[in-house]
Structure formats: C-alpha cells, structure tokens
Amino acid sequence: MTSLSHADRIDAVSEHFVSDRLARRKLRHVKERVIEFALFVAASISVATTIGIVVILLQESFHFFQQVSLWEFLTDTQWTPLFDDAHYGILPLLSGTMVSSTVALLVAIPLGTTIAIYLSEFAPFSVREVAKPFLEMLGGVPTIVYGYFALLFVTPLLQRLFPELPGFNLLSAGLVMGIMIIPYVSSVSEDAMRAVPMALREGSYAMGATRFQTAIRVVTPAAFSGIAAAYILGISRAVGETMILAVAAGMQPNLTWNPMEPAATITAYIVQVALGDLPHGSLAYQTIFAAGLTLALLTLFFNVIGHLLRKRFRQAY
Amino acid sequence: MKQTDILEIRALIVSHKRWDVAFGIVGLLSLMVGVLTFAALFVDMALDGAGRLSLDFFTSFPSRKPGQAGILSAWVGSTLVMIVTAAAAVPLGVGAGVYLEEYAPRNWMTDLIEINVTNLAGVPSIIYGLLALGLFVYGLGLGQSILTAGLTLALLILPVVIVATREAIRSIPAAIREGAYALGATKWQVTSNHILPYSLAGILTGVIIGMARAIGETAPVITIGALTFIAFLPAAPLTGDPPAGLFDWILSPFTVMPIQMFNWTSRPEAAFHQNAAAAGLVLVVMTLSMNALAIYIRYRLRRKIKW
Numbered sequence: 001m002t003s004l005s006h007a008d009r010i011d012a013v014s015e016h017f018v019s020d021r022l023a024r025r026k027l028r029h030v031k032e033r034v035i036e037f038a039l040f041v042a043a044s045i046s047v048a049t050t051i052g053i054v055v056i057l058l059q060e061s062f063h064f065f066q067q068v069s070l071w072e073f074l075t076d077t078q079w080t081p082l083f084d085d086a087h088y089g090i091l092p093l094l095s096g097t098m099v100s101s102t103v104a105l106l107v108a109i110p111l112g113t114t115i116a117i118y119l120s121e122f123a124p125f126s127v128r129e130v131a132k133p134f135l136e137m138l139g140g141v142p143t144i145v146y147g148y149f150a151l152l153f154v155t156p157l158l159q160r161l162f163p164e165l166p167g168f169n170l171l172s173a174g175l176v177m178g179i180m181i182i183p184y185v186s187s188v189s190e191d192a193m194r195a196v197p198m199a200l201r202e203g204s205y206a207m208g209a210t211r212f213q214t215a216i217r218v219v220t221p222a223a224f225s226g227i228a229a230a231y232i233l234g235i236s237r238a239v240g241e242t243m244i245l246a247v248a249a250g251m252q253p254n255l256t257w258n259p260m261e262p263a264a265t266i267t268a269y270i271v272q273v274a275l276g277d278l279p280h281g282s283l284a285y286q287t288i289f290a291a292g293l294t295l296a297l298l299t300l301f302f303n304v305i306g307h308l309l310r311k312r313f314r315q316a317y
Numbered sequence: 318m319k320q321t322d323i324l325e326i327r328a329l330i331v332s333h334k335r336w337d338v339a340f341g342i343v344g345l346l347s348l349m350v351g352v353l354t355f356a357a358l359f360v361d362m363a364l365d366g367a368g369r370l371s372l373d374f375f376t377s378f379p380s381r382k383p384g385q386a387g388i389l390s391a392w393v394g395s396t397l398v399m400i401v402t403a404a405a406a407v408p409l410g411v412g413a414g415v416y417l418e419e420y421a422p423r424n425w426m427t428d429l430i431e432i433n434v435t436n437l438a439g440v441p442s443i444i445y446g447l448l449a450l451g452l453f454v455y456g457l458g459l460g461q462s463i464l465t466a467g468l469t470l471a472l473l474i475l476p477v478v479i480v481a482t483r484e485a486i487r488s489i490p491a492a493i494r495e496g497a498y499a500l501g502a503t504k505w506q507v508t509s510n511h512i513l514p515y516s517l518a519g520i521l522t523g524v525i526i527g528m529a530r531a532i533g534e535t536a537p538v539i540t541i542g543a544l545t546f547i548a549f550l551p552a553a554p555l556t557g558d559p560p561a562g563l564f565d566w567i568l569s570p571f572t573v574m575p576i577q578m579f580n581w582t583s584r585p586e587a588a589f590h591q592n593a594a595a596a597g598l599v600l601v602v603m604t605l606s607m608n609a610l611a612i613y614i615r616y617r618l619r620r621k622i623k624w
Contacts, residue, residue: 046479049475118344137605141355292443
C-alpha cells in the first residue's frame with residue numbers, strides 16, 4: 001500500500017481531472033479561433049477577387065496606354081488592332097455595345113415592368129406560382145443557346161420581314177438579349193412592388209381607385225427605387241452579355257447606330273481575340289484588357305447611378 | 318343627387334374597370350411572349366437536333382465530318398470542370414456565408430465584404446475571364462487547364478452561393494441559437510450542430526442554381542483560352558502514377574459543352590448546325606433539370622419547415 005491518505009488520493013484525482021478539463025477547454029478555444037479565422041479567409045476571397053480584377057485590368061491597360069495614347073483610344077473611329085494598319089479607337093466597339101443594349105432594353109424594360117406589375121398586383125395566386133419558377137428557368141438558359149436561337153431562328157424570321165437584313169445583325173441579337181433579360185428586370189421589380197406596404201393599397205382602394213390606378217399611381221411610384229435598381233441590373237446584363245452577340249451580331253467592328261447592320265461589341269472582340277492564339281504580353285494581347293477595363297468602367301458607372309437612385313428615392317415605411 | 322350625375326359616375330367606373338381588364342390581358346400577353354419564345358427556342362432546337370441524338374453522339378469525339386462528330390470530350394470536360402468548381406465554390410461560399418451571418422463583428426471590414434459580394438454579382442462574366450487569364454493562366458502558371466476553368470467559374474458563382482447561404486441561415490429563428498448557447502455550446506458547436514444542418518436545403522438550392530449557371534457559362538472559359546477542338550480525353554482521375562499522377566487530369570487541356578456548341582454554331586455548314594442544336598438540347602435539358610430540382614427543393618422546404 002502507498003502512504004497516501006484517502007483525502008490525498010481524492011485531491012490527486014480531482015486535480016488531474018480539473019487540469020484535463022482546463023486543457024480541453026483551452027484546446028477548444030484554439031480550435032474555435034482557427035475555425036473563425038478560416039471562415040474569415042473564405043469571406044475575404046470576395047474582396048481579393050475584386051482587388052484581383054482591378055489590379056489585372058489596370059496593370060495590363062497601363063502597358064497598353066504606354067504605347068497608345070488615351071486620346072487616340074477615345075477618338076479614333078477605327079478598331080483594327082489585329083491588322084497591319086493598326087488603329088485603336090474604342091468607339092466602334094462602344095457603338096455596337098450601345099446599339100445592341102438599347103434594342104435589348106426596349107424589349108426588356110416594357111415587358112419586364114408589365115410582367116412585374118401583373119404578377120404583383122393582378123395575377124391570381126395560381127398564375128404566380130407557375131409563372132415565377134418559369135421566368136427563373138428562362139433566366140437559367142445558357143446564353144450560347146440564346147445565341148444559336150438568334151442566329152438560326154430569329155434572324156431568318158426577320159429576314160422575311162426585311163429581306164435586305166444581313167445574316168449577322170445587332171437587331172436580332174438585341175431582341176433575343178432583351179428576352180433573356182426580362183426575368184432579371186421582372187423579378188427585382190416585383191420584389192420591390194411586393195415590399196410596398198398593404199396599407200398604401202388599401203388607402204388607395206378606399207378612395208375608390210381601381211386596381212390599375214392603384215398599381216400605376218400608388219404602388220409603382222412607391223417602389224420606384226427598387227424598379228430603378230432592376231433597370232440598372234438589366235442594363236449591366238445587356239452591356240456585359242457576350243455569347244449572343246459573338247454568335248449573332250458578327251465580330252467585325254463597325255461604327256454604326258443602325259441596328260440592322262452587323263457590328264462587334266466590346267465583349268465580342270474579347271472573345272474573338274481569345275479564340276485566336278495571341279502571344280502573351282503583345283500589344284494585341286493587352287488590347288483585350290483595355291477593352292475589358294472600358295467594359296468594367298461602363299458597368300461601374302451604371303451601378304453607381306443605380307446606387308444613387310436608390311439612395312435618393314428610398315422610401316422608408 | 319341628380320339622376321344624370323349618378324349615370325355619369327357609373328359610366329366612369331365602368332370605363333376605369335375596363336382598364337383593369339385590359340391590363341390583365343396585356344400582362345398575360347407579356348408573360349406569353351416569354352413562354353412562346355422559350356417554346357420556339359426549344360421546339361426549333363429539338364426539330365434540328367433530335368435526329369443527331371444517339372448513343373454515338375455521346376461517345377464520339379468532335380470531327381471534321383459533321384455526321385460522325387460527337388460531344389464526348391465536351392461532356393467529360395464539363396463534368397471535370399464542375400467537380401473543381403464545386404470543390405472550390407461550396408466550402409468558400411458556405412464558409413463566407415456562415416462568417417457573415419454568425420461570426421462577423423459589425424465593423425468596416427464586414428461592411429466592405431458585404432458591399433463587395435453585392436457588386437461582384439453584377440460584374441460581367443467575361444471580366445472574370447480576363448481576371449483568370451491574367452492571374453491563373455499567366456500569373457500563377459496554371460495554364461489553360463481544367464483547374465483554371467474550375468476556379469474561374471467558382472469565383473463567378475461564389476456570390477450566388479454566399480447569398481443563398483446567408484438567406485438560409487437568416488431564416489433560422491434566434492431561439493435555436495440561444496437555446497444552444499444557454500447549454501454552453503461554443504460558436505462552432507452551434508454552427509456545425511444546428512445552423513448548418515437546418516440551412517442545408519437552402520444552401521443546396523443555391524449551390525445547384527450556381528452550378529447550373531456555371532455549366533452554361535461560355536465567355537469566361539473561352540477567354541482563358543480553352544481549345545475549341547479536342548479529340549482526346551484528360552487522364553482519368555486517380556489513375557496516374559501516385560502521388561502526383563493522380564491529379565494529372567486537373568492540368569490537362571479541355572473543352573466544355575457550351576464551347577463545343579459555339580464552335581459548331583459558328584461554322585457555315587448546316588450539318589454542323591444540327592450538331593449544335595443537339596448539343597444545345599443536351600445543355601438546356603441539363604441546366605433546366607438542375608434549376609427545376611432547385612425550385613422543387615425550395616418548394617418542399619417552404620412547406621415542411623414550421624419553426
């Protein structure tokens with residue numbers, strides 16, 4: 001037998017027991033910290049992505065603008081970086097982007113807004129239950145499929161109406177792009193309209209207004225900031241859309257405001273260059289980053305406008 | 318009140334109500350434009366492409382002869398790229414969502430991350446392609462590989478996964494957390510034992526929608542320089558000489574379904590357009606069934622959970 005008394009033995013056991021628990025708690029603390037840090041790193045990836053985009057675009061564009069003046073980039077009316085007689089004017093690509101986006105928005109904004117008002121204020125529950133997932137699926141169709149549809153279905157159809165329409169044109173690409181954007185415009189607008197408090201509608205009905213009057217004169221103005229955000233989202237989608245245009249609008253830069261002509265957009269040009277085999281670091285390679293920077297600034301511009309609109313017209317209920 | 322006034326008011330009401338009916342019809346017609354376009358798209362592709370859909374189409378490489386060409390390298394490439402995308406986007410997206418909802422302190426760093434996620438969702442996909450070209454292909458030297466494409470698409474769908482995760486977590490009542498904390502659970506115990514299991518269905522919905530988007534994305538994958546004509550398969554995963562050879566496939570050149578379809582669409586011969594239609598049909602059925610699955614899970618979730 002050892003000489004330890006009963007009490008001593010209990011002490012030794014409990015001390016061992018307590019320190020073990022303390023050690024486990026300490027370990028648990030370390031584990032918690034490590035996990036929290038790992039989760040923080042995962043969340044920071046989004047910031048790193050943004051920084052990466054800015055750095056890469058600025059860095060390559062910087063090399064580009066050392067050889068091509070900003071003035072030439074903004075005012076030259078030809079974009080022929082791959083030819084011997086190289087010109088670096090972004091205007092033809094910008095005009096293509098703007099014309100196709102305008103056509104798309106002329107389709108998407110009226111239709112998208114009408115659908116949003118209809119679904120939010122008029123449609124019976126059953127119609128909404130079917131229509132919303134359907135619209136969501138419409139937005140989920142790959143854009144290359146829309147491109148195929150524009151080139152091989154819509155263009156031949158339009159050519160029956162306008163026999164002189166070329167095989168590649170901004171019109172059919174823009175129309176199909178508009179259909180593609182409808183779900184984005186309608187779902188965001190509808191969310192904004194449904195967020196308008198019921199009391200506003202009830203007040204309007206109590207004054208004897210009809211559904212249509214309530215929708216147009218009460219709900220739509222009250223949801224304006226959200227609807228504006230939906231339009232801005234639609235514009236960003238249209239400006240950044242790539243495959244429909246690369247397939248159906250052609251890849252020839254063309255300074256035109258006529259949607260019946262073929263023309264390349266900023267995005268289509270990037271695709272065209274990426275399909276070829278350009279040496280890394282050449283001036284032609286850098287052009288796609290300069291074009292990308294222009295595109296990024298364009299979408300940033302619209303996003304800032306959207307942000308300001310939302311701030312200015314935000315209604316608090 | 319005079320009789321004529323009442324009649325006038327009634328006429329006014331009738332004419333106003335007529336606007337209600339008219340708008341109801343206009344609204345339905347606008348919806349129909351969407352429905353009809355989709356129907357035309359689907360039927361047109363089915364008519365052109367259904368003839369090409371056979372087992373051979375799935376087991377043949379692309380070819381200069383349209384009748385023998387198939388999508389073997391494309392669907393294998395798409396599958397492998399999606400594996401990389403899921404492996405990167407799911408842990409990062411769910412982790413970021415959990416951090417923002419459960420851990421993040423209210424400070425400028427959190428605000429910055431939140432604004433960032435919102436803005437990234439609006440960045441055109443081709444810009445991600447340029448980022449990947451500069452960073453992954455040349456900066457990190459990953460080349461025009463499956464790994465590069467998978468990581469690019471993962472960054473692209475990260476906002477979708479993050480937003481879905483946050484929404485799913487936010488719908489869990491605070492009482493659940495409070496109960497667990499009251500029993501002495503740590504933050505991670507609460508998260509891993511309660512928050513994650515309860516938000517699983519919502520997260521899954523977001524992941525599926527994100528993957529459906531990634532599988533149809535063409536522009537960023539073309540921008541990193543994916544080839545349009547590939548007549549071989551990457552080494553099958555886990556077959557090379559261990560240990561390094563097991564992951565040979567990840568650095569292999571590749572093509573994906575939408576690029577194969579783009580390639581066939583941009584050729585002048587009508588026979589290739591049939592191939593494009595068939596590939597498009599496969600692509601649409603794939604993305605639509607993924608979206609439908611996500612919608613179904615969300616619907617089930619909405620009916621089942623009663624806190």
